[in-house]
Amino acid sequence: xxxxxxxxxxxxxxxxxxxxxxxxxxxxxxxxxxxxxxxxxxxxxxxxxxxxxxxxxxxxxxxxxxxxxxxxxxxxxxxxxxxxxxxxxxxxxxxxxxxxxxxxxxxxxxxxxxxxxxxxxxxxxxxxxxxxxxxxxxxxxxxxxxxxxxxxxxxxxxxxxxxxxxxxxxxxxxxxxxxxxxxxxxxxxxxxxxxxxxxxxxxxxxxxxxxxxxxxxxxxxxxxxxxxxxxxxxxx
Ligand code: FES
Numbered sequence: 001x002x003x004x005x006x007x008x009x010x011x012x013x014x015x016x017x018x019x020x021x022x023x024x025x026x027x028x029x030x031x032x033x034x035x036x037x038x039x040x041x042x043x044x045x046x047x048x049x050x051x052x053x054x055x056x057x058x059x060x061x062x063x064x065x066x067x068x069x070x071x072x073x074x075x076x077x078x079x080x081x082x083x084x085x086x087x088x089x090x091x092x093x094x095x096x097x098x099x100x101x102x103x104x105x106x107x108x109x110x111x112x113x114x115x116x117x118x119x120x121x122x123x124x125x126x127x128x129x130x131x132x133x134x135x136x137x138x139x140x141x142x143x144x145x146x147x148x149x150x151x152x153x154x155x156x157x158x159x160x161x162x163x164x165x166x167x168x169x170x171x172x173x174x175x176x177x178x179x180x181x182x183x184x185x186x187x188x189x190x191x192x193x194x195x196x197x198x199x200x201x202x203x204x205x206x207x208x209x210x211x212x213x214x215x216x217x218x219x220x221x222x223x224x225x226x227x228x229x230x231x232x233x234x235x236x
């Protein structure tokens with residue numbers, strides 16, 4: 001991705017800054033990183049505009065970290081052009097620290113908040129707090145996954161004897177339909193579902209990942225059955 005350009009350039013510049021006789025090379029790398037940061041920021045703004053509120057909050061802090069890094073590297077470049085190499089290196093290392101903070105939050109957005117590689121969005125912002133009626137418990141086949149809708153969200157529903165397990169249906173890897181997956185048991189005899197697309201395996205009790213390629217837990221729901229026999233769910 002585009003982010004690799006400024007990150008790669010600036011990390012390389014930091015390595016060269018630790019070596020003697022590399023002034024011109026590290027100056028060129030800092031400048032190249034700044035040039036690469038411009039399209040990265042523009043695509044970041046476009047991505048950010050499509051996120052929901054919780055993601056946008058983290059996105060703003062992520063942007064603040066990377067903006068601070070860009071400003072520090074700009075100051076570093078100016079200092080280097082003025083021949084103030086020690087100041088240039090100091091600004092560069094400060095910029096790298098700010099960059100790492102921003103990159104960490106960018107990773108959190110992508111892999112944990114479903115803005116990128118993870119498609120298992122946290123559902124709390126989509127599902128109001130409290131219990132929600134889902135369907136009649138008796139209509140669920142035993143041991144066979146089905147899908148049910150809760151508002152806009154598709155859910156994976158598996159009845160296992162007296163227990164009912166409910167997960168988000170879109171796989172956290174690339175949004176494969178879990179209700180079409182195989183039901184298996186893992187080494188601890190826990191019931192799991194295997195995604196039909198690339199084989200990610202999740203425990204149905206809590207959505208935890210048993211096998212990748214998924215890296216993020218599948219969002220899960222608590223369940224209960226009312227006296228009238230209605231299955232109710234609420235997000236964990
Ligand atoms: S979409 Fe489920 S493993 Fe890839």
